[in-house]
Amino acid sequence: MYSLQLLIGNKNYSSWSMRPWVLMRHFDIRFEEVMLRFDGFDEHSMFKQRLKGVTPVGKVPVLLDKGFAIWDTLAIAEYLAERFPSLSLWPQDVQERARARSLCAEMHSGFGALRNHCPMNIEASLPHIGQKVLAEQPAVHTDLARITTMWSEALNASGGPFLFGSFSIADAYFSPVTFRITTYGLPVPPLVQAYIERVHASKGVKDWVAGAMAEHDFVAVDEPYRSQRE
Ligand SMILES: N[C@@H](CCC(=O)N[C@@H](CS)C(=O)NCC(=O)O)C(=O)O
Structure with missing residues (x-):
């Protein structure tokens, strides 16, 4: 127990x-x-x-x-x-830790359009819905652009492989977003796509997905x- x-x-x-x-x-x-x-x-x-x-x-x-x-x-x-x-679930450096907390807080209180129009559905493949949503919902573009910018800035600053170097709360926090992007085929630049693939290959995420697929x-x-x- x-x-x-x-x-x-x-x-x-x-x-x-x-x-x-x-x-x-x-x-x-x-x-x-x-x-x-x-x-x-x-x-x-x-x-x-x-x-x-x-x-x-x-x-x-x-x-x-x-x-x-x-x-x-x-x-x-x-x-x-x-x-x-x-x-060290948060980054060790005080400013990186503060930045990681800011990103998680943004996730917690924001991205309503992406969350509403592209609900997490790991097992599904819905790129045609993603195209329709992008064509009809400008707020989803805004959310996606902010995600792309924040991940790119963090990865460029840390050098990767995860947002703040090694895997932290911030990566766990955004792991569901990586699946919204893949399920709905939302377009992202190569740096972000490579990050998504690393998140999907990471241990905790792989185990969660295996469970999702078995449901x-x-x-x-x-x-x-x-x-x-x-
Ligand atoms: N702010 C909460 C949100 C939790 C939440 O909305 N959970 C959903 C499942 S993903 C839920 O339990 N929904 C039930 C309901 O809305 O009644 C958190 O961060 O944990």
Whole structure:
């Protein structure tokens, strides 16, 4: 029995769950995964029922440390960074750390157009939808341009292979975005494409994707563009 438990949603769809799971797996932080399958988000759903009394917000992810609950992804990432200081989950340099926090905070509070129009769906390939979205939604262009700029600047400053050199919370934070880009075939420059490929080849992300591919759920509320899995 591990002292840490991570409550997550479906791996194919739950972008917020993906972030702490990938982070912990990448850094070999041992935890028990508790999967709460999405069966709807109304108060009668099993998903919501199982979260009752665990978190007041009724959302995943939730980290439990010997039963003590930490909810909301940024709070979970900060808790893990404090709990495992020797792992350097944030960059070690104070300014790089501040910059990494700024990027994660941007992700936390922004990119609404990209998130709404291109929901994470790891198993799907929807480049035709990506083209349509880009043609009809200028705000998605704006989000994509900002992502491209922030990743390029970070990679150029650090020299890679990840945003701040070695893999950090920032890379875990943006890992779901890399799948939005590939699922919807959104165009990115070669530097960014190479970064995406490195993220996809990294340990925690590979393991998460294997889990997503093994799922068979089709969750209609997360599928604005399909009526079934192909
Ligand atoms: N700000 C929260 C967002 C969490 C969130 O929206 N999680 C989704 C799954 S990816 C959820 O549980 N949705 C259920 C609902 O909206 O009722 C975080 O960072 O953890």
